[in-house]
Amino acid sequence: MNKIAATLGLATTLAVPALALAPKAEARTVTLTTQLRPYDGDGAYLAIYLTDARGKFHSTLRVAGSKAKYYKHLRDWARGRTAEAGRIDGITGASVGSGQSLRASVEIADALIDAGYQIRIDTAVEDGRDNPSEVVVPLTAAASGKPVAGRGYVAAFRFDM
Amino acid sequence: MIRRLHSLPGLFAAVLIATLALTGAFLAFDSVQERAGATVPPSGQVSVAAIAAAVQARYPEVERLVRTASGSVIAYYFEADRPGAVLVDPLTGGPIAPHEPSNLARTITNLHRSFLAGDAGRAAAGLGALAMLALCVSGAVLLAGHLGGWKALLRPSRGTMAQRLHCELGRAAFAGLTLSALTGVYMSLATFGIVPDGDSDRPAPALESSAGVRVPVAELAALRAVDLNDLRELAFPAITDPGDTYALTTAQGAGEIDAATGQLLGFTPHGLARRFYETIYLLHTGQGAWPLALLLGASALAAPVLAGAGALLWWRRRGAQPRIAGNVAPQTADTIILVGSEGNSTWSFAATLHAALTAAGHRVHAAPMNALAAEYGGAERVLILAATYGDGDAPASAKLFARRLAASKMRLPVAVLGFGDRGFPRFCQFAEEVSAMLSARGWPMLIAPVLIDRQSVQDFAQWGQALGAAIGTKLDLVHVAARPKTVRLVLADRVDYGAETQAPTAILRFVPPPVDPLSGVWRRWRTPRLPRFVAGDLVGILAPGAEMPRFYSLASATMDGVLEICVRKQPGGVCSGFLHALQPGDAIAAFIRPNPRFRPAAGKAPLILIGAGAGIAPLAGFIRHNRARRPVHLYWGGRHPASDFLYEAELNGFMADKRLAHLATAFSRAPGGSHVQGRLALDAAELRSLIQRGAQVMVCGGRDMAAGVARTIDSLIRPLGFDLRTLRMEGRYLEDVY
Known part of the structure; x- marks a missing residue:
């Protein structure tokens, strides 16, 4: 059954992350740290992604939560990534529990930094809240290393590069 | 299978x-x-627009309204930038209590779905x-x-x-x-x-909205048109995004509503799969x-x-699985035992028979009836032990027997022993069918088929003697069904009847033995107690040196504080002789065999109790415990009122306090003597009306009396349009026959 589920998961998440897999010289490693608040409920689903200044989806950085059927609750990300033409299985992990934190290292193209792009986070918890774009931070050198609180489950988010 | x-x-x-x-x-x-705990307003009373407006008035930053399947309405909101959720009154939109799904309920849900x-x-x-x-x-x-x-x-x-x-x-x-x-x-x-499940993996695509100036939610036409009872979820547009829309999910489908014009921008009805899944x-x-x-x-x-x-x-069934030591291969055996059993109890009898024949020098093979071979190499005889399942059906291990027999050309001398329960309307039906089948195919019968009621070890031993005589082997079939654990009881008192009419009968009352004063205080908690039983259950008593227990119907229950039986002294009877010789203080070894089949049905329907001789014991017990004062009619037969009127004083007491509504007796040796069957016939009209009113009939006594009573009752109720078989099937005609 797992196999079938996995296959279906693949089928329904066929989307290429326009993640900047550019040559090393033109990209840098960015560490994303997301600390959740304590809350009552099962593990939270998170999508961390890039948008342009107007909020238009660019690419997926990280997803927490493996059941594709719940992705629609990460509304802004899920709506945006319909245009995405790649897979997210390589950057998808387990959901994040109450009060826990998620650390991830991603490669981001230099060309996107200080170029008006934003890092956004959508969160959702079953029988809890959906928080589309609860965190919106500019992808700038100046914003790096400064924690930002979300309106929903995210107590603090920071990126370091 | x-x-x-x-x-x-x-x-x-x-x-x-x-x-x-x-x-x-x-x-x-x-x-x-x-x-x-939920208030569910009638349909047509509250629109989604109204509740949304009421909630928004109290929580300006309301984000989402959810109506649960049980009818509660939950609002998710922000207040001073802190998220909150509240259960709201569907009529006023006012808060009832903060919505805090309990950890227990969630853990149990997860345990139920995924064992965590x-x-x-x-x-x-x-x-x-x-x-x-x-x-x-x-x-x-x-x-x-x-x-x-x-x-x-x-x-x-x-x-x-x-x-x-x-x-x-x-x-x-x-x-x-x-x-x-x-x-x-x-x-x-x-x-x-x-x-x-018909649930889309993807969110509804954002639709192009007018992005105009928002009007109050109460004025949105598309929301005014939806009844609260149809609502599943309403997501409010983000305050910061002027182009955002209301997202509405109802029982019928999902759509988006323009926050400025109130128009439905798009609506997707739920597909068949979704509606099916929701059902x-x-x-x-x-x-x-x-x-x-x-x-x-x-x-x-x-x-x-x-x-x-x-x-x-x-x-229990596993415990009764066949364990036959020294089972000989079928083609070298001289005697084949075939067992038709559903619950395996018949197998223990087969094991006893197997052991006795083997001890007498025979080469014996035992197998399920389904394993009947087309031919046996050296077999001289076949012995069939067949139980009946349900309403006269073949038991599991004999379902294929008829087909296999039809396919075989063998004709071996055969004996059939049926096991059954007279409480069922088709007692030993299957065993009778098997004998008929075998006779029809020309198998000679060693001895006439015998039917054994409720695993009677006495009948089994008798059958063994007859079989032994027929095959020239002395067979002592001493069947001991797993020797039960007995308790020690002592005789408290006895009342004797019937000496004058050559039917010595005694009512014996037993109690737990007194505590030995020397055994010390520390043993007090182990004070001997009566085992658990109710009137109508059976007590098995092992006379000293006897292998087979004798069973007697109980006239009392544990709560009465005594174990009471009624024993007629049988000529030459080992156990009844032993019991009749007991003096107060003498001890017996006893165990209880529950007899749930022979108990009055719950309720207030009349009871017709019929018995003869010592068979009155369980009936007297039922009357004694008739605290609800349901109408009980007792028909009882003895020999002479002056000699063996068992329980006479008690029965008069029961009449006086209405535990017994009607007492009819028949004495065979009194002037103008009669039997209990005859006494029943006298009251035909009354009995008919009782049975029509749902009365239950319970019969306890000797086999001949029971057969006579059954005939009488059957002919008595025929005019009512039903028969004894129907009564038995409905559990309204119970027998405890010995």
Whole structure:
């Protein structure tokens, strides 16, 4: 059954992350740290992604939560990534529990930094809240290393590069 | 096969299912409780626009309204940048209480869905539901077989406490459990995407809205048109995004509403798959249909009890599995024993027969009747021990016998011994059919077929003697059904009757032995007590040196503080002789055999008790415990009122305090003597009317008397349009015959 589920998961998440897999010289490693608040409920689903200044989806950085059927609750990300033409299985992990934190290292193209792009986070918890774009931070050198609180489950988010 | 299909998954899945069932029952009652606390306005009273406006007035930053299946309305909002959720009154939009889903309910939900073990647990829960479905279906087939066909499915069940509990509870919980299992399997398949749940993986695409100036939610036409009872969820547009829309999900579909114009921008009705899944969900959870939730919860509670009773039955049957030492191969044996048994009890008799024949120098092979060979190399005789299952059917291990016999050209001398229960309308029917089949095919009968009632070891020993004489071997069949653990009781007092009429009968009362004063205070807690029994149960008594216990019907219950029996002294009877020689203070070794088949049905319907001689004992017990004062009519036959009128004083007392409504006696040796059957015929009109009013008839006494009573009652009720067989099937004609 797992196999079938996995296959279906693949089928329904066929989307290429326009993640900047550019040559090393033109990209840098960015560490994303997301600390959740304590809350009552099962593990939270998170999508961390890039948008342009107007909020238009660019690419997926990280997803927490493996059941594709719940992705629609990460509304802004899920709506945006319909245009995405790649897979997210390589950057998808387990959901994040109450009060826990998620650390991830991603490669981001230099060309996107200080170029008006934003890092956004959508969160959702079953029988809890959906928080589309609860965190919106500019992808700038100046914003790096400064924690930002979300309106929903995210107590603090920071990126370091 | 069906039985195996029923017991194997049952045993393996018992823990799994018990967990699913108990958590399921919790969730069902939880949803009933939620429904009880929710206000559900009648349709047409509250529109979504109205409740949304009311909630927004109190919580300006309301983000989402959710109406649960049970009718509660929950608002998710922000206040001073802090998220909150509140249960609101559907009529006023005012807060009732903060919405804090309990950790317990969530943990139980997760236990129910996945045993707290992720996808592996979800798969296990799905398999648990599948096992439950297999149990429900195979259980229904077994029950129908046990009771004698699908039409008989609602008849009262018979058997031991555990059997009846398993049957009655299974029957009551069948609908709820089958529904839970079937819908559970579907939901599990949907979880793994094998069947559709009709729920789109993708969010509805954002639609182009006017992005104009927003109007108050109360004025949005598209929301005014939706009744609150149809609402599933309403998401408010983000304050920061002028182009954002209301996202509305109703029972019928999902759509977007322009926040400025109030127009429906797009609406997608739920597909068939979604509607089907929602129906399945409703049937599984009972959410939104509280009587169903109650039924599901109650049925689920029965599941662990069913599993417990089922495991007990399985264990007992396993204990009775054949263990035949020195079984000779079929083609070299001179004697073949074939066993037709459903519950394996007949096998212990086969083992006794096997051992006795082997000891007498025979080469014996024992096998199930289904294993009848087309030919046996050296067999000189075939002995068939056949039980009857349900309403005269072949037991499991004999279902293929008729076909196999038809395919064989053998003609061997044969003896047939039937095992059955006279309480069933077709006593030993299958054994009789087997004898007829064998005779028709020309098999010579060694001795006439014998039918044994309720595993009587005496009858079995007699049959052994007759068989031994026929085959020229002395056969002493001493069958000891697993020697029971006995308790020591001492005679408290005795009342003697019948010496003058050559029918010495004694009422004997036993109590636990007195505590030995030397045994010390520390042993006080081990004070001997009476075993647990009720009137109508049997006490087995082992006379000193005797191998076989004798059974006597009990006239008292544990709560009476004495164990009371009524014993007629049989000429040459070992046990009755022993009991009649007892003096107060003398001890016996006794054990209880429950006799659940012979108990008055619950309720206020009249009871007709019929007995003769010492057969009055359990009947007197029933009358003694008739605290509800239901109308009880006693018909009893003795020899002479001056000599053996058992319980005369007590019966007069029972009449006086209305525990006994009517007493009719017949004395065979009094002037103008008569029997109890004749006395019944005198009261024909009265008895007919009692039976028409649902009276239950209980008969206790000797076999001849019981046969006479059965004929009398049958002819008496024929004019009413039914017969004894019907009464027996309905559990309204019970016999305890010896």
